Amino acid sequence: MTGCTTGRIFITGDKHGSFIPFFGLHEKGQMRDTDILIIAGDAGYVWNEDYIYKADTLQQLFPGTVVFIDGNHENHVLLAGMDIVRWNGGRAHKVSDRVYHLMRGEIYSVYGNNIFVFGGARSNDIDRRTEGQTWWKQEEPTLEEIGYGRKQLMENLHEIDYVITHETPLFAREFISRLKEIEYDYHLPEIFEDWYEIVSEGRRFQKWYFGHMHVDQLITPKLRALHNDILQIGEETPVRWA
Secondary structure (H helix, E strand, O other), rough: OOOOOOEEEEEEEEOOOOOOOHHHHHHOOOOOOOOOEOOOOOOOOOOOOOOOHHHHHHHHHOOOOOEOOOOOOOOHHHOOOOOOOOOEEEEEEEEEOOOOEEEOOOEEEEEOEEEEEEEEOOOOOOOHHHOOOOEOOOHHHOOOOHHHHHHHHHHHHHHEEEEEEOOOOOOHHHOOOOOOOOOOOHHHHHHHHHHHHOOOOOOOEEEEEEOOOOOEEEEEEEEEEEOEEEOOOOOOOOOOOO
């Protein structure tokens, strides 16, 4: 896998439909049209039919491309109905000209970096949500999606530079004060812990980023939780435009 080596990749955590971080970037005027911003799930811009206007606003505020993996708080039915296109070598849903949803288990080659992504998680507030309006059962990956993701991971193990998920590997929760309950039949965190051990053996592997926990925290030198921070990928110091 190869890719163009020019341009910058930024990554941040859950935004839940907020434009506030983008106003800050826009006002600083230091973003470029070649920049790519990745949101590690719960982007929240595709929530109802107003997503068209929200995508337009994103494009007005950010001169580059905004891509996101899905979290548990997305309208998964709307996402699934969008056109599937190729974006930097992997399948993606095209939300608008410069906004894309990155699909579970895909690998994207972006500016010389191979990025494996896997969205989805189980909500712990389902009892306060309404199916088809504020909650969708497709939030949780299927066995088929998990199988596809593992296959991709194993076949490309030594080519992957970065991993981005919404859910966290299980062991990371021991270091995070904002705990979320894990139900007995929910196995994605332990699956990700297994994947973390596998990908850590990869020759090119640099770091795994995740959202979901609403904290900005370095768990290990190669595992990072993201929420408000905006990082240039591979860096640990949050971006602060003067």
